[in-house]
Amino acid sequence: MKIVESEQLSHIIERRGSERHELLPMLHDIQRAFGHVPAAAVGLIAEAMNLSRADVHGVVSFYHDFLTSPPDRPIVKLCRAEACQARGVEKIAPIFEAEDKVKTVPVYCLGLCASGPAAMFGDEVFARLDGDAARRLLRLATA
Numbered sequence: 001m002k003i004v005e006s007e008q009l010s011h012i013i014e015r016r017g018s019e020r021h022e023l024l025p026m027l028h029d030i031q032r033a034f035g036h037v038p039a040a041a042v043g044l045i046a047e048a049m050n051l052s053r054a055d056v057h058g059v060v061s062f063y064h065d066f067l068t069s070p071p072d073r074p075i076v077k078l079c080r081a082e083a084c085q086a087r088g089v090e091k092i093a094p095i096f097e098a099e100d101k102v103k104t105v106p107v108y109c110l111g112l113c114a115s116g117p118a119a120m121f122g123d124e125v126f127a128r129l130d131g132d133a134a135r136r137l138l139r140l141a142t143a
Contacts, residue, residue, distance in 0.1 A: 008033055009041055013048045020049060023059060027066055032123070036067035073103050074141040077120040080106040083113035088130075092117055095134040101142045 012033060016026040026045060030037050037060050046053045060066045078096055080089060096104040096119070112118040115127040119134075121141050126133065 005034065005038075006040070009038070009044060013044055018049050020051070023049060023051075023056070024063075027060060027063075031066060035070045039068065071103065073101055074121065075103045075105055076137065076141055077105050077107040077110070079108070079110045079112070079116060079118045079120075081109045081113070081116075083109075084116035084118055087116040089117035092129050092131060092134040095131060096138065099138050099142070102138060 009030065012026060012029045016022040016029065023045070027037055030041050030045075034041075042053055042056045042060065045051070046056045049056075060068065076096055078089065078093060080093075093104075096102070107120070110116075110118045110120055110125055112125060112127045117129045118125060118127045119129060119137060120126070121137060126137050129137070
């Protein structure tokens with residue numbers, strides 16, 4: 001790990017503190033900063049929070065949102081829950097699935113049931129997707 005990355009990681013850990021309830025927010029901050037949770041982070045987090053490496057690794061591996069290596073391409077999360085199905089996600093899903101420059105990951109509720117179909121790219125959620133909006137989102141994701 002580069003020195004700058006190590007300093008950034010240390011800053012995130014210090015800012016969040018050592019309380020156990022900060023573990024998930026800390027992991028989210030680290031993933032946001034690095035695009036994944038680096039292996040080097042697990043030991044540093046464990047030490048700072050007085051946890052075992054296995055405890056931290058267990059949390060990272062339990063939640064599907066946490067990546068342990070950088071993604072090979074941008075990730076678009078497409079809601080496939082019942083409400084989005086009822087609102088037409090099956091019509092736009094092929095648009096996302098045909099694009100090999102992004103990885104489409106099914107998720108089961110983005111909390112926009114009344115305004116689906118919905119997708120998420122990065123920290124931004126997109127609602128009321130139709131074919132044109134899906135293509136615009138793909139252009140954004142591959143830019």
